[in-house]
Amino acid sequence: MLTHEGQSPCDCKCKASENQSEISEETIDSQDWTQPQIELLKLIYFHGAKEMAKSLKLVHHIALYHSDFPIDDIEKNSLYDVITLSKSLKRIKES
DSSP states (O other), X not given: OEETTEEOOOOOOBOOOTTOOOOOGGGXXXXXXXXXXXXXXXXXXXXXXXXXXXXXHHHHHHHHXXXXXXXXXXXXXXXXXXXXXXXXXXXXXXX
């Protein structure tokens, strides 16, 4: 997380080890995660973070470079969100 003092370490409560490729309710401290957050983590680990990152990057590039749709601030912000999510997913270590 980025703070005014720079980057701080992640304070998430996921109890999955580096070698664990599956997230379940047992590996997540349910007091700190909502059900939608748990479902998102399961989805990422089920499909694979690396594959999801590639898909998001592809969607970003198609929208930005192969579309005749005018890109205004709203679209720019949305595309930035997509590529940022893609980069974050790419950094997730998978076993």
